Structures are given as C-alpha cells and as structure tokens.
Amino acid sequence: MRLTNIAAFCFAVASAFLLYSLNYETRRLEAQIQAQERESQKAKSDIAVLKAERSHLSRPERIDPLARSQGMMPPRADQLVPDNVAASAKPDAAPLRRLAESE
Amino acid sequence: MQLRCAASPKANKMQRLAPADASVLDDNWRRRRAPYVNATLIGSALMVFGIVGAQILSLGLTARPHLSLAVSEPVATSFSRPDIIDRNGRLLATDVEAPSLFADPAIVIDRDEVVEKLLTVLPDLNASELRAALSDKVRRFVWVRRGLSPAVAQRIHNLGLPGLAFRKELRRAYPGGALAGHVLGTVNVDNKGTSGIEKYIDDAIGVDPVNSATLSTQAPVRLSLDIGVQHALEDELDTAVRRYSSQGAAGLVLDIKTGEIVASASLPRIDPARAPNLSDSSTTDKISGGTYELGSVFKTLTVAMALDAGFAKPSSIYDVREPLVAGRHTIRDAHGIGRPLTMSEIFTHSSNVGAGMLALQAGPDRTRAFLKKLGLLDVMKTEAGAVPAPQLPSRWERAELITVSYGHGIAVAPLQFAAAAASILNGGVSVKPTLLKYQPGTNARASRLVTRETSAGVASMMRLNVMESDGTGKRADVPGFRVGGKTGTAELAEGGRYNKSAVLSSFLGAFPMDDPQYLTFILLFEPKGSEETNGQRTASTNAAPVTARVIGRIAGQLGVVPVSTVATQ
Structure with a gap:
C-alpha cells in the first residue's frame, strides 16, 4: 500500500514536472515562431523596398542619359538583322585575331 | 480517556463533574458565540469581495492615461494592393511599408511645443488644424501625417515629443516616378484606388483590407505597357x-x-x-x-x-x-x-x-x-x-x-x-x-x-x-x-x-x-x-x-x- 502511494506520488511529481516542462517548451517554441514570423515579415518588407529601389534605379529615365554618356544610342535600321540572317552569318574574326595577337 | 477513568467510579464521579460542567459551559458559550463568528466571517468575506469589486468598477470607469489605446478608438483600415508590372515584368507600382505619425491628445503635455517642433520637420503641416485636434483630450487617436519616409520619421522620433507615436502602414510606391502616370492613376491615403488602373484593380481584381502593414499575396497585374x-x-x-x-x-x-x-x-x-x-x-x-x-x-x-x-x-x-x-x-x-x-x-x-x-x-x-x-x-x-x-x-x-x-x-x-x-x-x-x-x-x-x-x-x-x-x-x-x-x-x-x-x-x-x-x-x-x-x-x-x-x-x-x-x- 505504502509502495503504491510512493509510486503514485512519484508519478504525480514526474507528471507535474513533465507538464510544466512541456508547457515551457511550448511557450518557448511559440516565442520562437513569433520571432521567426517577425523576421520573415521584416524580410518580406525589405524585399519589397529593395524591389522598388531596384526598379527606381533601373528606370529608363535614369538609364537613358547614362547610356548616352557611354556613347550608346537607339538602334539604327542598319544595325538590325532578322534572326535567320543573324544565325547564318559568320562571326567577325577580327576581334579574336587581335586578342590572339595581344597574347 | 473516558474508558480508563471508568475503572474508579467514585473518583470518577468527582472528577467527571468538573469537566462535564466545563464542557456544558463551553458548549453553551460556543453555541452563543457561533452566529457572531459566522457573521464576522461572512462580513469580512463580503468586504474583501466588495473592495475587489469596487476596484474593478473604479478601474472600468476612470480612464488611465498610461493604459494603451482604448479599444473603441477607430483604428484606420488600409488596403494591400497587388503589384503592377509592365508587359515584360518590370515593376510599375508596389506597396512598401511606411511609418505613419499619430498623436494621442490625452498624453500630449504641451501641444504648442508639439506643433512648433513638428513644423520644423514637416513645414507644410496645417498647424491650426493640428492644434485644434490636440486640444480635444477626449480623442485618443489623431493622424498627424501618413506615409512618411523613414528619414523624416527618424527626425520626428529624435524630437522626443511625448504623445506622438508611429504605426507601420502600406504605402503605394511608383519606382518609375511620373512614367505612365495617367495610365496608372492614383490611390488615396488609405491605399484605395481612385483613378486609372489603380481603380480598376479595386473594382475588378480586389484589394485586401488590412489593419497593419501586411503585403499583398496576390499575383501582380501585368499591363500591356512596355x-x-x-x-x-x-x-x-x-x-x-x-x-x-x-x-x-x-x-x-x-x-x-x-x-x-x-x-x-x-x-x-x-x-x-x-x-x-x-x-x-x-x-x-x-x-x-x-x-x-x-x-x-x-x-x-x-x-x-x-x-x-x-x-x-x-x-x-x-x-x-x-x-x-x-x-x-x-x-x-x-x-x-x-x-x-x-x-x-x-x-x-x-x-x-x-x-x-x-x-x-x-x-x-x-x-x-x-x-x-x-x-x-x-x-x-x-x-x-x-x-x-x-x-x-x-x-x-x-x-x-x-x-x-x-x-x-x-x-x-x-x-x-x-x-x-x-x-x-x-x-x-x-x-x-x-x-x-x-x-x-x-x-x-x-x-x-x-x-x-x-x-x-x-x-x-x-x-x-x-x-x-x-x-x-x-x-x-x-x-x-x-x-x-x-x-x-x-x-x-x-x-x-x-x-x-x-x-x-x-x-x-x-x-x-x-x-x-x-x-x-x-x-x-x-x-x-x-x-x-x-x-x-x-x-x-x-x-x-x-x-x-x-x-x-x-x-x-x-x-x-x-x-x-x-x-x-
């Protein structure tokens, strides 16, 4: 009888301990989830801002004068060829030759 | 105890009288005292409960300035919108988080100081309107300026004025500036479309009402524009x-x-x-x-x-x-x-x-x-x-x-x-x-x-x-x-x-x-x-x-x- 009581008491203590530790573990995990959600929210917000900034930096209004200052310009009619012509055209060997000579 | 005492009845008789009398007296006394004890216990319990109840009642009736935002205050709802992209996927409009400034008139100490200092950062602020809004101590929530840039928000924060606080809200950003402005249209301060494609998005595609800065999960709207x-x-x-x-x-x-x-x-x-x-x-x-x-x-x-x-x-x-x-x-x-x-x-x-x-x-x-x-x-x-x-x-x-x-x-x-x-x-x-x-x-x-x-x-x-x-x-x-x-x-x-x-x-x-x-x-x-x-x-x-x-x-x-x-x- 006494043994049963002791066992029951130990079991109760162990259960209480287990319950409390589970409770604390759950709370810890919840806090962790919340922290990660906040982090993910923050990352999403940062991505949105970065996306907007990248688009702002690559807007044609800004790129246009930069490209022109580098000597670029809208393509002329004689600079464009249809795909089939471009595919069968031989590459210009001169730049490769120059490269080989410089080495 | 009584069993043992029964071995000598004579002595017992003598001895028994005294405790018996005492116990009778004691019982009588107890019986007389019982109603008073019960009344006292019930009274003190009632008193304790009464104090607790009164405290709850007083807390409920009197507003404490240090308590957080009253639940009945209207917290503005805004809308999260899908992105707008051009035919090749380049971004034309998107939502970004932006701090919005609000004031709690009940805890603003010196409203003139608040208005004057805010004017140094936001020169186009309507001072008289804000002063009037801050004078109304019943209000607990007054928008001062929505959709600030992070730099401006930091400068206002640095003023260290009590009663001012920020909320994160969604704000529409147009990375291309005025590019295709007429086509894109506009949104109002709640991020709701009022003209152009922005209005079309509200009417035909749908925007999500949100109470915080939650970005839309909808697929972007792809325009025919290049x-x-x-x-x-x-x-x-x-x-x-x-x-x-x-x-x-x-x-x-x-x-x-x-x-x-x-x-x-x-x-x-x-x-x-x-x-x-x-x-x-x-x-x-x-x-x-x-x-x-x-x-x-x-x-x-x-x-x-x-x-x-x-x-x-x-x-x-x-x-x-x-x-x-x-x-x-x-x-x-x-x-x-x-x-x-x-x-x-x-x-x-x-x-x-x-x-x-x-x-x-x-x-x-x-x-x-x-x-x-x-x-x-x-x-x-x-x-x-x-x-x-x-x-x-x-x-x-x-x-x-x-x-x-x-x-x-x-x-x-x-x-x-x-x-x-x-x-x-x-x-x-x-x-x-x-x-x-x-x-x-x-x-x-x-x-x-x-x-x-x-x-x-x-x-x-x-x-x-x-x-x-x-x-x-x-x-x-x-x-x-x-x-x-x-x-x-x-x-x-x-x-x-x-x-x-x-x-x-x-x-x-x-x-x-x-x-x-x-x-x-x-x-x-x-x-x-x-x-x-x-x-x-x-x-x-x-x-x-x-x-x-x-x-x-x-x-x-x-x-x-x-x-x-x-x-x-």
Whole structure:
C-alpha cells in the first residue's frame, strides 16, 4: 500500500514536472515562431523596398542619359538583322585575331 | 480517556463533574458565540469581495492615461494592393511599408511645443488644424501625417515629443516616378484606388483590407505597357513640346492586332504618387480623357468607307477644283493643285473638297452606319474607365457630312479614333484597346468591319503619303521601317468658336506597312511655328517628324525588323 502511494506520488511529481516542462517548451517554441514570423515579415518588407529601389534605379529615365554618356544610342535600321540572317552569318574574326595577337 | 477513568467510579464521579460542567459551559458559550463568528466571517468575506469589486468598477470607469489605446478608438483600415508590372515584368507600382505619425491628445503635455517642433520637420503641416485636434483630450487617436519616409520619421522620433507615436502602414510606391502616370492613376491615403488602373484593380481584381502593414499575396497585374517604349514616347514628346513651344502633347502606341496599348502618354504629366489637382485641366489625359476635333486624320476613315462601299478605287478621279458649298459655308482646299485628283491623291494632298465629295457620294446613312460600325458613335470603355462620349453632329445633312469627312464637327477621344483606325489597318477586324497584356484566345469576339482589300488599300495610301515627295507625311519616314500615316491639323474649338491662332496638330502613323503591326498617334496642342518649320505649324512640319523620331526609337524594341537591311543581306 505504502509502495503504491510512493509510486503514485512519484508519478504525480514526474507528471507535474513533465507538464510544466512541456508547457515551457511550448511557450518557448511559440516565442520562437513569433520571432521567426517577425523576421520573415521584416524580410518580406525589405524585399519589397529593395524591389522598388531596384526598379527606381533601373528606370529608363535614369538609364537613358547614362547610356548616352557611354556613347550608346537607339538602334539604327542598319544595325538590325532578322534572326535567320543573324544565325547564318559568320562571326567577325577580327576581334579574336587581335586578342590572339595581344597574347 | 473516558474508558480508563471508568475503572474508579467514585473518583470518577468527582472528577467527571468538573469537566462535564466545563464542557456544558463551553458548549453553551460556543453555541452563543457561533452566529457572531459566522457573521464576522461572512462580513469580512463580503468586504474583501466588495473592495475587489469596487476596484474593478473604479478601474472600468476612470480612464488611465498610461493604459494603451482604448479599444473603441477607430483604428484606420488600409488596403494591400497587388503589384503592377509592365508587359515584360518590370515593376510599375508596389506597396512598401511606411511609418505613419499619430498623436494621442490625452498624453500630449504641451501641444504648442508639439506643433512648433513638428513644423520644423514637416513645414507644410496645417498647424491650426493640428492644434485644434490636440486640444480635444477626449480623442485618443489623431493622424498627424501618413506615409512618411523613414528619414523624416527618424527626425520626428529624435524630437522626443511625448504623445506622438508611429504605426507601420502600406504605402503605394511608383519606382518609375511620373512614367505612365495617367495610365496608372492614383490611390488615396488609405491605399484605395481612385483613378486609372489603380481603380480598376479595386473594382475588378480586389484589394485586401488590412489593419497593419501586411503585403499583398496576390499575383501582380501585368499591363500591356512596355516601359522602354513608354519612356521613348514621353521623352520625344518632351522634346517636341520644347521644340515647337506647344501647350501640351500626347502620344499613343497601339498593337493593332491585339488592341494592346503599348504606350500612352499625355503631357503635362501627372505624378501618381501625388494627389492630382482636379482644377487643372491641362493635366487631363489627352489620350482617353478628352474629346477633340481631330481634323484631316479622319480622312483615313473617309477613304476606307469609300473603298469598302465599293464606289471608289484609289485610282478614281474626282474634280476638286471647285469649292464645295454647304449653306453659308464654302469649303475649299488651302493649297489646291489646280487639277482633278485621284482618291489616292485626295488622301496624300489632304484635300478637304475631295474628302467632302467622297462623303457626299456615300450619303448620310452609309456614313453614319460606317462610323457606328467602327464604334465612333458610342461610348468606349477601357480598364481605366469610360472614355468621354463622342460629340456628334445633331443632324447629318450636307454641311455636317462634308465637315465630318475631314474631321470637323465631330469630336472623339484620340484613343477611340485610334481604335477605329486600328480596326481598319489590321486586316479589317474589330479591336478593343486594352491596358492589360493580351492572353491568346481572349479576343474571340472580334468581328469583321471592313474587307481585307479595303484594309490593304488604306495601308498602301498611308504608305504612299509618307513615301512620295509631295505627300504630307513625308517627314515621318524612317528608313527601313516602312512607315505610313496621315497628318491632321485642326483649329481648336474654344467656347463654341474656332480659335484661329491655336491648332491641334496630329499624325496617325503605322508600321511596318507591308503588314501593319503597330499604330502611333501623336498629338501636339497649340504648337508654334519655328525656324525649323519655316514658321509653319501644320502637322506635316511638327507631328510627322516627331512620329519619325518615336518610331526610330521604338521599332527595334518592338521587334520590327527593318526591310532595307534584309534586302541588302
């Protein structure tokens, strides 16, 4: 009888301990989830801002004068060829030759 | 105890009396005392509960300033919106988190200090309004400024004023600045669409109401616009406004096969990030927000009607030497050639008399039916809303027939006219302008409006008008891209009368004319003559060369291959 009581008491203590530790573990995990959600929210917000900034930096209004200052310009009619012509055209060997000579 | 005592009854008797008496006394005393004990216990319990209850009641009734925001305060709801991207996936509008500043008047200590210090960071703040709002201590929530930039928010934070706090909210950002501002439209302070595509998103796609800065999970809205083409168009229009000292300009690039609006610009621009000034009529969208008498570009429709009805061929000859008389009006050509013209020449020399003769030959019923078929007599709608209704002649008699044939006495929105012209040039099937990227198979309701032969005939006349040395559109040519087009110079109507000093000069262009793919429509409002134009302000001297510059820049981007290069390969 006494043994049963002791066992029951130990079991109760162990259960209480287990319950409390589970409770604390759950709370810890919840806090962790919340922290990660906040982090993910923050990352999403940062991505949105970065996306907007990248688009702002690559807007044609800004790129246009930069490209022109580098000597670029809208393509002329004689600079464009249809795909089939471009595919069968031989590459210009001169730049490769120059490269080989410089080495 | 009593069992043991029973062994000696004598002694027991003596001993037993005393405790028995004591216990009787004790019991009596207890019995007498019991009600008092119970009453005391119940009383103290009641008192404790009473104190707790009173405390709860007092907490509930009196507001404590240090408690957080009262639940009954209206916390503003805003909306999270899907991104807007162009046809190639480049971002045009997106939501970003931005701090919004609010005040709690109940804990603002010195409202004058708050207002004065805030003015150093936000100089355009309405001080008297804010002071009045802060004086109302019953209010617990007053917006001061919504959608601040992080830098400004930091400066306000650094002021260290009690009673001010920030909330994160979503704010619409337009990375392209004012690019395609008229098309994109605007949103209000709650991030709800109020005009343009932004309003369309609210009405047709849906936005999510949110109480915090939660970004939308919806798929982005893909427009038909091409940012590169849009920029080239706006840039060339800017140059044109400067070069020809115009009051404004507008331009449109339309895919005539699918109806996609590839670019649509109107100057002066509007910035979608700022609320539009509704009283300023100069910033109206001139492509789809206003109707104009477009002038001779309308002759494109007149010759199409003549060809389609079959009563004239490009080679049919008309004697245009005599002016046309209609009631009090006499219509004559400004620069008569002095000989009869073929229909093709009527088009390339832009003869008003010739166009009038064609319309008279067609008659009022056929003319009206043709314009109706092209959708020019009804209200047109795009995703951005309804286009203003065309202004039509009240009756269709001789004078009206003649003037309508060269684009006077009928005012339509440029977009509506461009759609009609596109339907003629694309092989003759109806096309509906759209601001959304075309999904194959969705244009199933297209119906035939004119025959293929008519379409090809109009296209070749437009090409001739640009190719021939005496064509009005010769300055629109871009070597290799087979441009065709028609000029239009109309006096602007003001208060029911024509203002002779102000013209609307326009050029309807299309390319490549062997199989037209794109239509351009350039409009210049009140251009002035300059040295470059020999003092002229007709479309052939200004709108035509602007078209050439625009097509030269966009044709490559749109994948149109120049033919001269193909020929030389």
